[in-house]
Amino acid sequence: MNLEELEQIAVTEREAREKVRHEVRVCMAAGCLSCQSQGVKDALTAEVKNRGLEETHKVKGVGCMGLCSEGPLVATSEKQMYKHVASADAAALVNSLDGEPVKRLDCPTDVPFFQRQKKIVLENSGVIDPERIEDYIAEGGYRAIVNALSDMMPQEVISEITTSGLRGRGGAGYPTGLKWSTVSRADGNPKYVICNADEGDPGAFMDRSVLESDPHRVLEGMLIAAYAVGASEGFIYVRAEYPLAIKRLKTAIRQAERLGLLGTNICGTRFSFRIDLRLGAGAFVCGEETALIASVEGKRGTPRPRPPYPAMSGLFGQPTLINNVETYANVPPIIRNGGAWYAEIGTEKSKGTKVFALAGRIENTGLVEVPMGITLRDIVYDIGGGIPEGRKFKAVQTGGPSGGCLPADCLDMPVDYESLAKAGSIMGSGGMIIMDESSCMVDVAKYFMDFCMTESCGKCVPCRVGTYQMHRILSAITNLTATEPDLKMLEELCDLLKNTSLCGLGQSAPNPVVSTLKSFAEEYRAHIHDKKCAAGVCGAHENGGDEKSKPEEKNEARELSEVGA
Numbered sequence: 040m041n042l043e044e045l046e047q048i049a050v051t052e053r054e055a056r057e058k059v060r061h062e063v064r065v066c067m068a069a070g071c072l073s074c075q076s077q078g079v080k081d082a083l084t085a086e087v088k089n090r091g092l093e094e095t096h097k098v099k100g101v102g103c104m105g106l107c108s109e110g111p112l113v114a115t116s117e118k119q120m121y122k123h124v125a126s127a128d129a130a131a132l133v134n135s136l137d138g139e140p141v142k143r144l145d146c147p148t149d150v151p152f153f154q155r156q157k158k159i160v161l162e163n164s165g166v167i168d169p170e171r172i173e174d175y176i177a178e179g180g181y182r183a184i185v186n187a188l189s190d191m192m193p194q195e196v197i198s199e200i201t202t203s204g205l206r207g208r209g210g211a212g213y214p215t216g217l218k219w220s221t222v223s224r225a226d227g228n229p230k231y232v233i234c235n236a237d238e239g240d241p242g243a244f245m246d247r248s249v250l251e252s253d254p255h256r257v258l259e260g261m262l263i264a265a266y267a268v269g270a271s272e273g274f275i276y277v278r279a280e281y282p283l284a285i286k287r288l289k290t291a292i293r294q295a296e297r298l299g300l301l302g303t304n305i306c307g308t309r310f311s312f313r314i315d316l317r318l319g320a321g322a323f324v325c326g327e328e329t330a331l332i333a334s335v336e337g338k339r340g341t342p343r344p345r346p347p348y349p350a351m352s353g354l355f356g357q358p359t360l361i362n363n364v365e366t367y368a369n370v371p372p373i374i375r376n377g378g379a380w381y382a383e384i385g386t387e388k389s390k391g392t393k394v395f396a397l398a399g400r401i402e403n404t405g406l407v408e409v410p411m412g413i414t415l416r417d418i419v420y421d422i423g424g425g426i427p428e429g430r431k432f433k434a435v436q437t438g439g440p441s442g443g444c445l446p447a448d449c450l451d452m453p454v455d456y457e458s459l460a461k462a463g464s465i466m467g468s469g470g471m472i473i474m475d476e477s478s479c480m481v482d483v484a485k486y487f488m489d490f491c492m493t494e495s496c497g498k499c500v501p502c503r504v505g506t507y508q509m510h511r512i513l514s515a516i517t518n519l520t521a522t523e524p525d526l527k528m529l530e531e532l533c534d535l536l537k538n539t540s541l542c543g544l545g546q547s548a549p550n551p552v553v554s555t556l557k558s559f560a561e562e563y564r565a566h567i568h569d570k571k572c573a574a575g576v577c578g579a580h581e582n583g584g585d586e587k588s589k590p591e592e593k594n595e596a597r598e599l600s601e602v603g604a
Contacts (some may be wrong), residue, residue: 102252240439438467
């Protein structure tokens with residue numbers, strides 16, 4: 040496959056599109072499928088066939104259109120989108136192609152939700168059929184890897200990524216170019232490239248949507264990375280709970296292999312690269328890179344101390360590059376358009392765009408991509424549509440269980456790595472959960488601590504015991520049975536976990552507690568001193584709450600205190 044052959048496929052696909060007078064795009068991502076979009080697509084296809092319009096009208100399944108709360112979504116043109124479509128609406132939609140729009144289903148696209156976004160990672164989502172490689176190629180797909188193989192040296196590719204300022208979108212924000220450069224210089228052969236698709240944050244669905252909507256973009260990003268660092272084999276570590284993403288990834292890999300874009304001597308060069316899938320069993324800790332590597336190797340997914348870092352000694356002891364789905368999805372457009380183009384977007388230290396999954400108490404639940412530096416207020420009120428039922432905004436939780444809860448005072452803060460860290464949260468992979476006054480922040484902290492406690496691998500004492508003890512204290516607070524010494528112990532445990540846990544799960548587990556203690560201290564005091572929950576969420580449980588007398592809890596507490604000493 041050379042550039043001329045790739046262009047011929049693109050031309051053929053575009054010519055086929057020009058013969059179609061009307062294209063109807065139906066969202067076939069997981070969110071809309073759960074609302075019966077498959078039935079909508081089948082009904083539209085049958086309606087077109089019954090009218091004998093197959094040659095001029097095409098019904099196409101596409102990926103996520105973003106506005107997940109309004110699904111099933113159907114688009115009949117760039118400006119015309121319909122929401123809450125049912126199979127029974129098929130005839131009316133086909134009629135609207137040459138007539139008046141169906142007003143009762145109208146979903147305006149000239150609203151801030153769509154207009155305020157800047158799509159790079161999601162540029163093909165909702166546009167192409169994720170199960171057809173030709174559709175991806177027609178939109179410029181695989182042009183970046185073909186150009187890189189024919190016109191660029193590996194170091195030039197790394198230089199473009201470095202110039203772009205791209206930082207890892209998995210949460211830590213480590214400079215991507217620096218990581219690639221480290222792996223490229225590392226001694227060892229073979230080298231590996233891994234895509235971390237183990238998306239475990241509650242309320243997060245960014246990586247899943249990209250894999251379901253544009254899988255070839257991720258494959259191309261991995262190909263470019265492999266060429267740059269000198270790797271010959273890659274793995275995509277994806278959650279088994281994502282069956283649709285897995286299905287489309289397998290299809291994409293087969294299609295790329297069929298065209299010679301994956302495999303041996305790609306594009307007639309000496310570069311060879313193959314990609315396999317590895318399915319995770321849902322352990323949140325496997326999102327940590329060393330635990331992920333252990334799982335890929337067939338071992339129990341637990342972290343190991345670093346150094347050595349995976350860039351020097353990773354999979355099977357060899358140099359290994361690990362980036363997440365969104366990071367790889369940014370790579371092809373950077374190579375196509377140049378690192379300087381990408382660096383013009385965003386802020387001085389946080390370049391490009393970020394994909395967020397908006398969830399919780401917000402009108403527009405869904406997937407958005409915005410430039411770095413946009414304010415939280417713009418995301419919540421313009422793009423997100425504000426808080427339902429006229430309620431007041433209370434907090435936004437960013438970064439998943441590892442992130443923090445930011446109060447209304449932070450609404451005008453720019454969303455970038457540095458600003459979020461300064462405010463006591465993190466960017467994370469991109470989950471963004473909105474809360475109103477009906478949420479109790481102590482109960483929210485307990486929810487995330489319960490998640491971290493359950494997901495702890497148990498390898499290190501601070502995380503294994505500390506999350507348990509913190510959850511016990513938070514439970515006592517929400518049961519309205521806690522005392523002032525309990526609150527002091529909670530604060531001490533936060534510091535202990537942050538500074539002594541082995542991996543990022545334990546080190547960041549206290550973040551929701553620390554941030555709510557900082558910004559919503561009055562709620563903790565009300566629970567402890569006044570025995571009241573302002574939100575009306577908390578109250579004494581039937582079991583009487585705190586059970587300090589259990590001998591196993593005393594032993595666990597002693598084990599933790601010994602570590603602290």
